[in-house]
Amino acid sequence: MDHKAKKLTKAASDSLPGFPFAAPTWPSTVARTPKRSKLGANYDTEWSRSYPVRMVRALFLDGVARPLIKALIPPTVHGVDRIKDAPIPVIFAANHSSHLDTPLLASHLPVRYRHKTVIGAGADYFFDRTWKAALWSGLAGAIPIERNRVNRKSAELAESLLKDGWSLIIFPEGGRTPDGFGQSFKAGIAQLAKKSGASVIPVYIKGTYDALGKNSKSFTPGPTSINFGFPLSLGAGEDVREFTQRIQSAVDQLSYELETDWWTARITETRHATPELRGPDTKGWRDEWSRTKSKATKVASSSKWPKAE
Amino acid sequence: MSPRPGFILEVDRSTPPALFWHGEGFRLEKLPIGSRVIYPPEPLEAIKDPIAAVADALENPVGDSQPLSSLLFPEMRLSIAFDDLSLPLPSMQSPDVRQLVIEQILDMAAAKGVDDVVLIAALALHRRMTESELRHILGDRIYDSFAKMGRLTQHDAEDPSNLIHLGLTDKGEDVEINKRAATSDLLVYVNVNLVSMDGGHKSVATGLASYKSLRHHHNVKTMVHSTSFMDPHNSQLHSSNWRMGRLIRDAGVKIFQVETTLNTNTFPESFSFLQKREWEWKLRDRAAFIAASTALEKSPPWLSRKVLHTIRSPYQLTGVTAGEVEAVHDMTIKNVYRQQLVEVHGQTDILTMGLPYIGPYNVNSIMNPILVYCLGLGYFFNMYKGKPLVRKGGVLILSHPTRREFDPTFHPSYIDFFDNVLSDTTDPIEIESKYENAFATDPWYIHLYRTGHAYHGVHPFYMWYWGAHALDHLGAVIVLGGDPKTVHRLGFLSATTMSDALEIAQSFVGPDPTLTHLHSPPLLMADVK
Numbered sequence: 001m002d003h004k005a006k007k008l009t010k011a012a013s014d015s016l017p018g019f020p021f022a023a024p025t026w027p028s029t030v031a032r033t034p035k036r037s038k039l040g041a042n043y044d045t046e047w048s049r050s051y052p053v054r055m056v057r058a059l060f061l062d063g064v065a066r067p068l069i070k071a072l073i074p075p076t077v078h079g080v081d082r083i084k085d086a087p088i089p090v091i092f093a094a095n096h097s098s099h100l101d102t103p104l105l106a107s108h109l110p111v112r113y114r115h116k117t118v119i120g121a122g123a124d125y126f127f128d129r130t131w132k133a134a135l136w137s138g139l140a141g142a143i144p145i146e147r148n149r150v151n152r153k154s155a156e157l158a159e160s161l162l163k164d165g166w167s168l169i170i171f172p173e174g175g176r177t178p179d180g181f182g183q184s185f186k187a188g189i190a191q192l193a194k195k196s197g198a199s200v201i202p203v204y205i206k207g208t209y210d211a212l213g214k215n216s217k218s219f220t221p222g223p224t225s226i227n228f229g230f231p232l233s234l235g236a237g238e239d240v241r242e243f244t245q246r247i248q249s250a251v252d253q254l255s256y257e258l259e260t261d262w263w264t265a266r267i268t269e270t271r272h273a274t275p276e277l278r279g280p281d282t283k284g285w286r287d288e289w290s291r292t293k294s295k296a297t298k299v300a301s302s303s304k305w306p307k308a309e
Numbered sequence: 310m311s312p313r314p315g316f317i318l319e320v321d322r323s324t325p326p327a328l329f330w331h332g333e334g335f336r337l338e339k340l341p342i343g344s345r346v347i348y349p350p351e352p353l354e355a356i357k358d359p360i361a362a363v364a365d366a367l368e369n370p371v372g373d374s375q376p377l378s379s380l381l382f383p384e385m386r387l388s389i390a391f392d393d394l395s396l397p398l399p400s401m402q403s404p405d406v407r408q409l410v411i412e413q414i415l416d417m418a419a420a421k422g423v424d425d426v427v428l429i430a431a432l433a434l435h436r437r438m439t440e441s442e443l444r445h446i447l448g449d450r451i452y453d454s455f456a457k458m459g460r461l462t463q464h465d466a467e468d469p470s471n472l473i474h475l476g477l478t479d480k481g482e483d484v485e486i487n488k489r490a491a492t493s494d495l496l497v498y499v500n501v502n503l504v505s506m507d508g509g510h511k512s513v514a515t516g517l518a519s520y521k522s523l524r525h526h527h528n529v530k531t532m533v534h535s536t537s538f539m540d541p542h543n544s545q546l547h548s549s550n551w552r553m554g555r556l557i558r559d560a561g562v563k564i565f566q567v568e569t570t571l572n573t574n575t576f577p578e579s580f581s582f583l584q585k586r587e588w589e590w591k592l593r594d595r596a597a598f599i600a601a602s603t604a605l606e607k608s609p610p611w612l613s614r615k616v617l618h619t620i621r622s623p624y625q626l627t628g629v630t631a632g633e634v635e636a637v638h639d640m641t642i643k644n645v646y647r648q649q650l651v652e653v654h655g656q657t658d659i660l661t662m663g664l665p666y667i668g669p670y671n672v673n674s675i676m677n678p679i680l681v682y683c684l685g686l687g688y689f690f691n692m693y694k695g696k697p698l699v700r701k702g703g704v705l706i707l708s709h710p711t712r713r714e715f716d717p718t719f720h721p722s723y724i725d726f727f728d729n730v731l732s733d734t735t736d737p738i739e740i741e742s743k744y745e746n747a748f749a750t751d752p753w754y755i756h757l758y759r760t761g762h763a764y765h766g767v768h769p770f771y772m773w774y775w776g777a778h779a780l781d782h783l784g785a786v787i788v789l790g791g792d793p794k795t796v797h798r799l800g801f802l803s804a805t806t807m808s809d810a811l812e813i814a815q816s817f818v819g820p821d822p823t824l825t826h827l828h829s830p831p832l833l834m835a836d837v838k
Contacts, residue, residue: 019325019326019337019587019595020337020590020595020598020599021595021599023592023595024325024587024588024589024590024595025323025324025325025588026323026588027318027319027320027321027323027324027325027588028321028322028323029318029319029320029321029324030318030588
């Protein structure tokens with residue numbers, strides 16, 4: 001910049017109104033504290049549990065989501081009799097194969113749970129943008145759950161909601177299956193049940209992977225099934241790891257029950273021979289790798305890079 | 310998130326201008342590079358359940374005191390004294406902390422069947438409060454129950470029929486206090502400890518004393534040797550009050566002291582920019598500042614004052630302790646320091662500060678030039694522990710319009726003090742020896758004090774003595790943006806701009822001086838090492 005241009009720039013900046021009309025400059029002698037994000041696990045979902053929003057959500061769930069689900073992926077619901085007397089609140093623990101799992105399960109819960117249930121959703125995926133956070137918490141009643149690391153805030157929120165009488169849908173695998181096989185359950189659900197004293201209802205969802213799996217390019221309508229199991233509680237002397245294992249086994253059994261029949265599944269269970277949803281243990285680190293995809297190093301997507309010659 | 314402690318900023322090129330109070334307005338001043346700005350700690354977290362905390366304090370007293378409920382019995386004479394409207398500043402949002410405490414004491418007294426209860430506003434030589442002010446402090450329920458029956462009184466330091474002389478201290482100080490309080494079976498004192506000067510034995514020994522008693526510590530000698538009077542352990546003002554307090558105790562006056570401390574949540578949301586560090590001002594803060602400062606600047610002073618005096622502070626309770634006076638006060642002081650103390654290393658050549666529209670003696674009134682002097686040299690200068698913030702022979706720069714304005718109802722003797730005394734001399738010792746007695750015993754001032762809402766005739770003298778230590782310590786005082794004639798009458802120098810003020814200051818402290826700005830509000834106390 002030549003001398004004349006510099007002079008003009010200086011004159012222009014001098015004529016601009018300074019602080020307080022302009023934002024203050026930051027003293028170089030003061031360290032900046034990183035801004036605390038209001039998204040992710042810090043997103044405040046309180047508003048989505050106000051009565052007017054609940055009313056809108058109920059209308060949406062019963063008037064839009066439920067008919068749409070019935071038309072596109074008609075579900076057969078099993079095991080409702082097992083949970084009709086379960087004390088409220090409860091934690092629904094389901095396998096996770098598709099984005100369709102959430103609307104399918106939320107809209108086909110028995111009525112006594114349906115309109116006072118929140119859904120644990122990945123804080124890094126569903127709450128990373130303001131519009132997404134507002135959409136999911138408003139329409140689905142989602143609350144942010146930190147999947148990739150221990151976060152006291154999301155655990156405390158879930159616990160306080162359970163204590164306030166809200167039931168909770170959680171997908172303890174932490175994300176959708178990439179290949180149709182089940183994934184290991186995380187221990188957070190058992191920890192939550194232990195802290196809140198709520199029972200866990202195992203749920204198996206079938207058919208959504210075929211309709212819209214994680215790597216599907218298109219949506220394929222087709223029938224689905226939901227199978228509710230008996231409520232499970234933390235046993236005396238049972239630790240969190242053992243309880244997690246028991247919940248996972250219960251979901252495996254519900255799956256086998258749909259594949260065969262109730263009696264066969266029961267007999268197989270007594271022989272400890274229920275096949276696991278997880279399939280062959282060959283994936284190892286890829287489970288975690290796949291789950292943490294959102295944390296991959298990002299390069300700004302700009303048409304200027306790489307620069308076209 | 311826990312509140313941030315106090316902070317000392319070193320000014321650099323990118324530091325935004327610092328906010329100064331300027332009476333009923335504000336100034337933004339760019340300070341020289343290398344200056345220090347002392348920012349107060351953020352308000353402490355409040356006690357979640359103040360009512361339960363008060364109940365707990367009354368039933369679990371400290372020191373050798375018994376629970377309040379066990380000290381009450383049906384035929385007793387119970388007096389409840391309380392601090393007046395000079396605290397806290399600005400007045401707090403309802404319910405005032407005094408109301409919270411006194412209501413619980415009265416509930417307890419009613420349950421015990423105590424009939425003879427009198428409430429006494431501990432005014433010392435302050436003005437009598439108006440009905441609306443009393444209602445604000447005590448709440449309508451207390452006011453309506455006691456005022457009509459003549460059981461809500463305001464201490465009268467000139468009423469010989471209601472004063473009792475309890476004796477002389479070992480230093481020969483008269484101890485004369487309110488008779489009703491002294492002859493009660495129990496005197497409960499309810500205090501608000503805004504700064505570390507308040508409370509302890511000073512509550513009764515000053516708040517309920519007569520002029521005869523007060524003159525032993527409200528004098529030039531005591532004030533010059535109180536370094537500072539905000540640091541009770543180095544304050545002769547406090548030593549004298551403690552001697553008197555112990556004499557009162559030994560004379561058989563049974564005192565149950567209740568002391569409360571508040572956080573520094575001084576201004577409501579609309580003025581929250583006042584409590585933030587300038588570089589952290591958001592768009593909303595800047596907009597609020599521009600709106601407030603423009604409106605206040607364009608309005609006549611009386612209107613700005615009227616608006617500002619309607620502000621009620623959202624102060625919150627941080628501590629309540631009850632029981633024996635000294636044990637209670639030890640805990641109170643710890644609480645005050647926890648909120649206000651900021652460690653500062655080294656003194657400065659020039660100390661700058663902005664003075665607000667309000668001080669302890671002009672609630673709902675005008676900050677006259679003598680009160681400007683007292684607030685700057687008495688209160689703010691003395692907000693230190695250890696050593697003064699400014700070195701001996703240093704310069705104090707105060708920002709205030711300092712108009713020649715007085716409230717003839719509240720401050721009648723101030724007008725004569727300004728016109729007749731200060732035109733003769735500004736030397737505190739000369740003023741004390743030559744004029745104090747005439748003002749203190751003037752029947753017209755005494756009449757206005759006893760029957761109207763006037764400060765006692767001697768009060769402007771005390772204001773002048775309050776600044777005696779600072780006058781003794783400083784090389785010069787410069788008032789930035791003050792009315793030159795009025796400023797000169799106070800014995801100070803005036804400057805229109807900060808650069809002028811700094812140039813004048815350098816003629817006293819030499820070139821390249823160090824500068825420290827005391828950023829207020831809220832209040833802070835410098836612990837100078």
